[in-house]
Amino acid sequence: PGAAGGGPIDYAHPRRQTSAPLPPPPTAPSATPGQPAPPVAGDATGWSMDERLYNQIWGMFEDLARAVAAYRSAVDFAESRMEQELDRALSDPRHRMGGAGDLARERARDKCQDLTARAREALDRDLAQLAAESAVVEPALPAPYAGWDNPVWHGYRVPMELPMALRLGELHLPERTDLRIPLLVRLPLERGIWIDSGRTASEAAAATGGDRLRRLAMDSAVTLAARLLAVYPANEFSVHVIDPAGAAAGALAPLTDAGVLAAPPASGAGGVSAVLAHLTRRVDLVQMAVRAGAADSLPPDLDTGEHLLIVNDFPHGFDDRAVTQLRYLADEGPAVGVHLLMVADREDARDYGPVLDPLWRSLLRVAPVADDHLVDPWVGHAWTYEPCRVPEASRVLEQVLALVAAARRADPR
Structure with a gap:
């Protein structure tokens, strides 16, 4: 039956407000025949653009891992096949000397080079597509996902809600070192972070002096703390510092000058005990x-x-009691909102022996310089990690912290 005016019946309640549907993810423009579709930022599933970008970045990570795994597998197959053919050729006494043996070896090497070249061609095609996608995704990233050189930080405003993830650094593989994938970790943090200030096996660490390495490690900790302060709503994230000997005063200057620390950095055995007791009490009370x-x-x-x-x-x-409290915070703190960011050289704690092994294992280890210590659980690649660094002569860190400090003063809690 039709309505009085002859049109279709509208069954919607006249006073019921319906929420607008979420906008669909952006679609790529139509591709030229025979060419891949041009990439689009946010071309992934998700309820919001931030979630789509998060899923797209992890999709890029998985695509790069698969492409490199396929290439390395093809190269291994080509080399294995060449060795088998050479073994068969040399196993025949008639081919060990003379032109027949040389011809067999040359053919085996040619086949290996041909297979390797075809595998590299396929890899380069995949890497070019990923590089094109990265070129459109990076400029579209929100501040929590973006590097410090991204212009989005120059328009930074203190957020009203917590983002779903945070950029911890960048990952790349040796097949193409300029193709960087952001390393995102979900928020709130699910485990503590250990910035290794020791001399690791990486070339960058070996070429950096011990004092310089410790300073870079503390700089990484400060920029990470600043990023966390910037992506949380005002006064919903507090930073405490334990610096027993006061050795990190210079590196901590951006945080102390901006006045965004919960208290001045604690020094000496008394300061260490006071901070640990305060945070341990908080964990205990919230848990109960x-x-x-x-x-x-x-x-x-x-x-x-x-x-x-x-x-x-x-x-x-740290005395034995302080070490026990620190281990307790590392184990129990993340579940109730207390997170640990350690800057340490494991060799300095070797006198504790295996007692601290659970502590080190509970933390996500990163390095202050390029280091290929992160291994993915899918194909086992050793990814080179590099921390997020503030560009030379840039004031973006100080500007962001000034806005954070102003928002904290305007909304005291």
Whole structure:
């Protein structure tokens, strides 16, 4: 039946508000016949553009891992086949000397080179497509996903809600070192982070002096803490620092000058104990409240926001009790909003022996310089990690921290 005016019946309630559907992901423009479709930023599944970009970045990571795995497998096959053919040729006494043997060896090498060249051609095609995708994705990234050289930071505003992930650094493989994939970690952090200030096996670490390496490690910790402060809403993230000998005063200057630390950096054995006792108490109280289902019974002076503890020069200034508290925070803290960021050389703690092995294993280890210590669980590639660095002579870090400090003052809690 039709309506009085002859049109179709509208069954929608006249006063019921319906939410607008989420915009569909952007679609790539039609491709030229025989050519791959041009890439588009956000061309992935997700409920928001940030989620689409997050999924797209991990898709790029997986595509690069698969492409390189296929190439390396093809090269291994070509070399194995060449060795088998050479073995068969040399196993015949008639081919060990004279032109027949040389011809067999030449044919085997030619086949190997041909297979390798075809594998490299396929890899280069895949890498070119990924590079084109990276070129459109990087400029479209929001601040939490973007490098410090991205113009998005120059238009930074303190966010009102927590993003789903944070850029920790960049990953690349030796087949194409200029193709960098952002390393994103979900927020809130699910485990602590250890910035290794020791002399690792990487060429970059070996070429860097010990003091310089420790300074770079602390610089990485400061920029990571600044990024965390910047992506959280105002006063929902606090940073504490333990610097027992005061050796990191220069590196900590961006945080201390901006006034964004929860308290001045703690030094000496007394300062170490006070900070650890404060955070341990918070973890204990929140855990008890969560288990009892009585979150509203927490003391009014307890800050329920997220907390980050930066520890420099571990284990200097730590007694056995402090070490136990630190291990407790590393194990139990992330679940209730207390996170650990350690800057340490494992060799400095060798006197503890295997007692600290669970602590090191519980932390995500990264390096202050290029280091290929991260291995993916899918194909086993050793990825080279590089931290996010602020460009030389750039004031973007200070500008962002100034905005964070102003927002914290405007919204005291």
